[in-house]
Amino acid sequence: MLFGTTDNYSTETTERLHIDLAKEAYRATNRKDEYGQMTLWLERCEKVLQHSDYVRWRLNTPPRLPSPIPNVTYPFYLKMVKHPTKKSVSFADLSTHYGTHNLEELLTWFLLPPMPLHKTVA
Incomplete structure (x- = not known):
């Protein structure tokens, strides 16, 4: 507060994360017990992304094995x-x-x- 905001400070990044991680997760629920469903939805999205990264990595680099x-x-x-x-x-x-x-x-x-x-x- 003493020096004001930092240069080029914007809330756009956190707003985008809120849209991606909260709003889309809420839309995937049935509006009952939203928190558990949203958490499960986010975990599954992360696992799908990790698996796709792994597959992409394996297809681009052939293993050097005996x-x-x-x-x-x-x-x-x-x-x-x-x-x-x-x-x-x-x-x-x-x-x-x-x-x-x-x-x-x-x-x-x-x-x-x-x-x-x-x-x-x-």
Whole structure:
């Protein structure tokens, strides 16, 4: 209040957000228990946007993964400790001391599975 408003200050941005996030969300409700429905609608819109960003990212950048993935046998159960004895262990140390060969490649494959190739029709 002492120095007045900042240069180029406008409420246009927050008004636009109010229209997008509140008014459109309200229009999507049945006017009963609006708050819960609006919140659910906004969460779904955000998830759709995140998924479309992920798909766009995956289609533009082909994964650089080893092919084929080596055969791996998995135990029938997995025992996990609540508190690890070491933190921030390198992949090389894991391979040397714990016998986790190809962990980096397999983890990459698990997080970024290969995308199927699409043929474009001219």
